[in-house]
Amino acid sequence: QVQLVESGGGxxxxxxxxRLSCAASGSIFSIKPxxxxxxAPGKQRELVATxxxxxxxxxxxxxxxxxxxxxxNAKNTVYLQMxxxxxxxxxxxxxxxxxxxxxxxxxxxxxxxxx
Numbered sequence: 001q002v003q004l005v006e007s008g009g010g011x012x013x014x015x016x017x018x019r020l021s022c023a024a025s026g027s028i029f030s031i032k033p034x035x036x037x038x039x040a041p042g043k044q045r046e047l048v049a050t051x052x053x054x055x056x057x058x059x060x061x062x063x064x065x066x067x068x069x070x071x072x073n074a075k076n077t078v079y080l081q082m083x084x085x086x087x088x089x090x091x092x093x094x095x096x097x098x099x100x101x102x103x104x105x106x107x108x109x110x111x112x113x114x115x
Contacts, residue, residue: 002026002104004095009109012085016113020080022095022106032099034078036069038091038111048093049080062088085113 003025012018022034033052039045049069050058057069068081078095092108 002032002097002102004097004104004106006093006095006106006109009093009111011112011114013115014086014113016085017081017083018085018111020082020093020095020109020111022078022080024076024078024095024097026076032097034069034071035096035098036078036080037094037096038089039094039108040091043091045094051078082111085111087113089113 005023006020008018008020010018020036033050035050036048037045038048046060048060048063049067051069051071055071059067066082066084069078070081071078080093082089090111090113092110094108095106097104
């Protein structure tokens with residue numbers, strides 16, 4: 001069993017920044033790839049960013065150059081730094097870890113970008 005808890009969401013103006021955190025339980029966090037997804041009402045859930053156990057990263061086209069994913073294995077935490085936020089970034093953001101025989105999601109944290 002793995003537990004994931006997101007935090008750091010909130011209301012921000014266009015052009016602003018937020019940093020999301022996802023704290024993970026378990027001693028095997030360091031070997032798990034981690035992902036951030038987001039979902040807006042009425043929209044499909046989309047992949048935002050990925051990070052491997054070795055620290056290699058990938059980004060969705062809509063956030064590349066603005067968002068940065070990172071991890072601190074000693075703290076069992078993955079981060080999503082979001083800069084230059086746009087109204088279309090408004091969504092619930094989820095972290096996820098998956099592999100053979102497991103697939104765990106956090107509860108989500110709301111990000112609202114609005115004037």
